[in-house]
Amino acid sequence: MSKTIIISNRLPLQVSIENNDLDVTPSVGGLATGLKSFHKDGDSIWIGWPGLVEEEIPSNLKDEVQKKAKEENCVALHLNSAEIDGFYYGFSNRTIWPLFHYFMEYTESDDDYWRYYKQVNQKYADEILKHYEKGDVIWVHDYQLLLVPNMVREKAPDAIIGFFNHIPFPSYEVFRTLPWRDEVLKGVLGADLIGFHTYDYERHFLSSVSRILRHQVDFNEITLPDRIVKVDSFPMGIDYKKFEQAALDHFESTSADQSELQKRLDHHLEATPDAKMILSIDRLDYTKGIAHRIRAYEYFLDKNPEYIEKVRLVMLAVPSRSNVPQYRRLKREVDELVGRINGKFSTVSWTPIWYFYRSMPFENLIDLYTTCDIALLTPIRDGMNLVAKEYIATRTDKTGVLILSEMAGAAHEMNEALIINPNNFEQVSEALKTAFEMPKEEQIERNKMLQKRLRRYSVEKWAEDFMKSLRSTKENRDSFKSI
Numbered sequence: 001m002s003k004t005i006i007i008s009n010r011l012p013l014q015v016s017i018e019n020n021d022l023d024v025t026p027s028v029g030g031l032a033t034g035l036k037s038f039h040k041d042g043d044s045i046w047i048g049w050p051g052l053v054e055e056e057i058p059s060n061l062k063d064e065v066q067k068k069a070k071e072e073n074c075v076a077l078h079l080n081s082a083e084i085d086g087f088y089y090g091f092s093n094r095t096i097w098p099l100f101h102y103f104m105e106y107t108e109s110d111d112d113y114w115r116y117y118k119q120v121n122q123k124y125a126d127e128i129l130k131h132y133e134k135g136d137v138i139w140v141h142d143y144q145l146l147l148v149p150n151m152v153r154e155k156a157p158d159a160i161i162g163f164f165n166h167i168p169f170p171s172y173e174v175f176r177t178l179p180w181r182d183e184v185l186k187g188v189l190g191a192d193l194i195g196f197h198t199y200d201y202e203r204h205f206l207s208s209v210s211r212i213l214r215h216q217v218d219f220n221e222i223t224l225p226d227r228i229v230k231v232d233s234f235p236m237g238i239d240y241k242k243f244e245q246a247a248l249d250h251f252e253s254t255s256a257d258q259s260e261l262q263k264r265l266d267h268h269l270e271a272t273p274d275a276k277m278i279l280s281i282d283r284l285d286y287t288k289g290i291a292h293r294i295r296a297y298e299y300f301l302d303k304n305p306e307y308i309e310k311v312r313l314v315m316l317a318v319p320s321r322s323n324v325p326q327y328r329r330l331k332r333e334v335d336e337l338v339g340r341i342n343g344k345f346s347t348v349s350w351t352p353i354w355y356f357y358r359s360m361p362f363e364n365l366i367d368l369y370t371t372c373d374i375a376l377l378t379p380i381r382d383g384m385n386l387v388a389k390e391y392i393a394t395r396t397d398k399t400g401v402l403i404l405s406e407m408a409g410a411a412h413e414m415n416e417a418l419i420i421n422p423n424n425f426e427q428v429s430e431a432l433k434t435a436f437e438m439p440k441e442e443q444i445e446r447n448k449m450l451q452k453r454l455r456r457y458s459v460e461k462w463a464e465d466f467m468k469s470l471r472s473t474k475e476n477r478d479s480f481k482s483i
């Protein structure tokens with residue numbers, strides 16, 4: 001029976017070793033959390049990196065890692081420290097990630113990084129080919145593996161290959177600055193179907209293909225000498241039922257079941273019943289606009305002192321890619337900003353920002369989503385932003401206000417949120433005031449529409465649409481051959 005082979009750099013499970021023992025936790029990030037539901041329900045295997053440095057895995061534990069992965073229908077592909085430096089921290093996160101998010105000043109062009117990127121992409125392609133059987137569908141994910149589709153195509157010309165990019169695709173004027181732009185485009189074009197979160201990313205990609213490689217592009221189809229490649233947008237959804245159910249369970253749980261975090265949140269609510277809590281959750285990444293957000297919050301408190309002691313920003317940042325200098329710098333900047341603003345505004349009974357720098361279990365995420373009155377998400381650039389969707393899905397009584405950056409892919413589908421430009425502090429500050437004063441009926445009205453849409457375009461529907469479209473490319477290919 002044919003299966004789907006999913007490939008992404010990061011597996012949905014993150015393995016670490018403590019005291020010669022394995023610790024398995026869920027991976028953070030939209031790709032892993034979103035795709036996990038599709039993988040769980042279907043007949044698929046998932047190839048990826050479990051997050052370990054190969055040389056640091058004791059030999060007696062290597063099989064154990066593979067066993068843990070297998071329990072979740074995953075295959076662990078190990079990376080050694082040179083590959084992690086050159087491929088992961090190097091080309092993926094010092095070249096492609098900043099460039100595709102329009103941070104050109106952070107983008108490095110290094111031949112060694114490129115060499116490792118090719119080498120590790122080939123390693124992934126070879127691993128796929130070990131598992132591939134005729135009739136299988138191969139689904140490659142994200143910017144770390146842009147060369148994999150063509151590497152697989154070279155060895156398995158008839159394979160059905162899909163590629164989905166979870167981050168933005170930048171405009172041609174930005175993409176063209178990449179020294180290896182031709183090779184990268186040719187790599188992706190090994191796929192039969194290429195998917196993006198939004199129509200804008202799709203348009204940018206098509207424009208680069210037509211201007212750089214000079215292929216014929218008609219509407220959303222690219223004609224290669226031997227095949228047609230289809231490009232389309234598929235905005236990724238969330239496992240809506242999972243978040244809704246988790247919120248319902250949360251409200252039904254007794255106080256004995258409550259987490260320490262929830263107790264602290266409740267304590268704050270009891271002490272200041274007319275105060276509001278603003279939530280932000282992200283990986284600590286410069287694309288997420290975390291420093292902008294804190295500065296905009298300071299601007300808001302400066303301009304509106306009547307909100308002092310009436311508001312609290314609960315900010316959860318998950319450690320991410322801390323070997324890359326910009327991430328370390330951002331960590332220092334955020335620490336300083338939080339310290340400065342808490343120092344500037346705190347009173348004996350109140351601190352304006354609660355800052356958590358760590359990953360949290362799912363239950364705590366639900367505590368935060370369900371307790372906070374406002375979600376303030378201000379990315380400077382973001383492929384999608386699933387946190388925005390998760391927040392709305394957990395608001396089972398339909399109250400709550402989402403303030404969302406127009407630079408997030410999710411903003412295209414979430415018009416009923418308060419949409420802001422994260423660089424405009426005045427606008428963010430005004431949105432916070434509007435959120436504070438928004439009548440419950442209006443909140444419910446807005447969230448009703450958002451929930452209806454999110455429920456319909458869930459992650460299951462996203463995967464189903466992509467797969468349906470991918471399978472149909474096979475028929476197109478057969479008819480192309482017969483012309």
Ligand code: ADP
Pocket residue numbers: 028029030031033034281282283316317318358359360361362365384385386387388390
């Ligand atoms: P990105 O993919 O860039 O990290 P998204 O907002 O699309 O951004 O996805 C982030 C995902 O990671 C969400 O599904 C969210 O629930 C999850 N997540 C974020 N912070 C945490 C955390 N502290 N602990 C666990 N999961 C988290």
Ligand code: G6P
Pocket residue numbers: 010028029030031032142143166167320321
């Ligand atoms: C984003 C990317 C994913 C990545 C995730 C976490 O969601 O699109 O590909 O896995 O961030 O980043 P990390 O570098 O920890 O895998």
